[in-house]
Amino acid sequence: MSAGGAASRAPVRLGLRANLAQFTLLVVVNALVGGMLGQERIMLPLLADQVFGLAASVSGLTYIVAFGATKAVTNFFAGAWSDRYGRKPVLVAGWLIALPVPALLAFGSVWGWIVAANVLLGVSQGLTWSTTVIMKIDLAGPERRGLAMGLNEAAGYGAVAVTALATGYLAAAHGLRPAPFLLGAAYAALGLGLSTLIVRETREHARLEGAGHPVTTHPGEPSTRQIAWRTSVGDKALSAASQAGMVNNLNDALAWGVFPLIFASRGLGVVDIGVLAALYPAVWGLGQLVTGWWSDHVGRKHLITTGMLVQALAIALVAAGDRFALWAGAQVLLGAGTALVYPTLLAVIGDVAHPAWRARAVGVYRLWRDGGFAVGALLAGAIAGMWGPDAAVWAVAALTAASGLLVAARMYETHPEGRR
Template identity: 35%
Template sequence: MIVNLKNNILFFHLILQVLLVGLILGLFRTVIPALAEVDFGVPKGSFILLSTFVMSFGLVKGVSNYYAGIFSDRFNRKIVLVAGWILAIPAPLLIFYAENWYYIVIATSIIGIHQGLTWSVTQISSVDITEQQSRGFAVGLNEFGGYVGVAFGGILVSYLTDLYDVRIASLIFSYFIIFIALLLITFFVNDTKKYINEVSQSNQIDKEFIKNVFYKVSWRDKKLFSYCQSGHIEKYIDTAVWIFFPVYLYNIDMPILEISYVVGIYTVTWGILQIFTGLYSDYVGRDKLIIFGMIICSIIIAICPIYNSFIWWFFNSFILGIGMAMLYPSISSAVNDNSNEEWRATAIGIYRFWRDTGYASGAILIGVFSSIYSIEVGFYFVSVIMLLSVIILINYNR
């Protein structure tokens, strides 16, 4: 899959980097939503206000993804990776000294920049050093590393909050991870742009076409458009699990540790299975896995509110993780497949822009339905829009 031993070592460190990125995100996904009312005064039923930090995260991360791709093509991958970690440094202090919820929104926006730059670059770099026929596997491994980090980050921080105040726990946890990440980059991570330069020198590229790549990826190329909209809509599932699952379960008095297990099994299942689904997509194609994964998620999100027991929610989160594992690396790999090497990093950044802005639109729309009707109706809305996205994908990929 990878060219030589040296590149295998580099690939390992890129996976380790995205694992650390995921650990940072795990803090925000598990602890903050559940403790919002107690620590930050967010009203228990205020889904719109509670969604503000997800909206800011999605919008900022989406834009950061876009520029991560552009800067990676224009400069090099390592510079962007280092910048992403350095920019994360103020966020833990903002949480520690937070006087109201809007400090958390600002801190989350900073983490969104960090996530967009670092995660995008680790995936772009992993694909750079991977043979074309194995890119699904490479993307799967990258997503595996990141989302296993998200899962265990949330669980570890939940345990730390039993020993320390949540602000102290987040401060210690975050700065330890940032320090380790920068240390490893300094000594073990090299730039990978030279590998794609070797490939692209033999290809003739229309420079005017490259300038219009955003329009091509976003709309003009119907295949790429179908993948962008699928990526955008599938983030509604992630938004529901990230913000609305903890709120719903917290409101029915499920313990915080059990909530972390419900959210954690989703991300662990998703993360681990992506190794296999990414590899499988290299052999059977991307579209089947995307379609079946979205249908599974659509069904499960609709039946989650039937019962309030921990076992029921744990099981359904596990099935959601399977569905996401099928679709998530497959969409990214499909964008890689349909992009030219010269502008592949930019195309991935554009796709990730549309994908992660799904956090923002998802938070707004699910929040509106939850506030006007109920949080259960918000889940039903996600189910319906997932099915509509599948119809668009099938129509544009016949």
């Protein structure tokens, strides 16, 4: 019997320890997914400004709108397709779509090619990141869901940080194009190879958990429309998580598209901008190693509320700052606040959604969350175009604080430890 045949007949068990090899592999795959996003974090704002002559306006942020809108919609379908066809085929499809992206970014001669690359990247990220989330939730089972999401998001955003820093140094040494985007080409090739040859399907793990987790709210399995309503509006915890996720990525769009231009306009060079751009996702990524685990022990709600308020303070400090040290502190604070929020919101979805329809609930939540990229780019671009980038930063800070207060008022605690 082949090794693959033996593995396919191995008993299905839940838990991180029981599935350590596959879980670790999926952590690596999600780091590559994050690296595909990291290649853009400082390069595209600078390309828009210095190569294509587009300022911090709606026109200059169209690549974020394209990315956010396509990723948001793809997230929704990724959840449904993962339930219908399995997780692995969706993951592999996402990597296939990613293959042309680095070449388009490196050699596109008109802005439309950059926007087209971000349409493909949004579809790819929606498929790959969604399925790695779903697969880790499948493998981990209910006991360590927060830790699993912390490890997943730490890998992804740690890679965003490392790649952003690396592209800054490559751009300083070799120019804005094409050298920084060679990293993305390597990530796409490696991610496709690992996902095709080594990653295994996890849908049976969800079925195993579902067999011991009866539906208690409605007889039978709800329709996709019912799941979308429950996640978006009907359930207080799920809907509060969805709006917080959207606002979280709205302020990430600001950090991606506007912060580098503010720093450049105040005299910072590309290496310093790269350091600042890396600090935020680095703290975000590493912090999730702690915050996901922490939410398994103290509950979800208060970490999310605190994290949104900390983010609001950090964003305000960027607008108020005038030197590298203060901006660096703000980036660290923004990363810490996001680390409190990001894996914890995913854990809320996993807590509330039944395993039979959890993948679709994750898809709906990620539809709202990543729609925040498009909303944030449009909002920040419109305000920056009328009143300047600083006004956009202040407006997003206020909106982020309001989102945290809404979580405090609406969300119920979803983890037993937080209800004690």
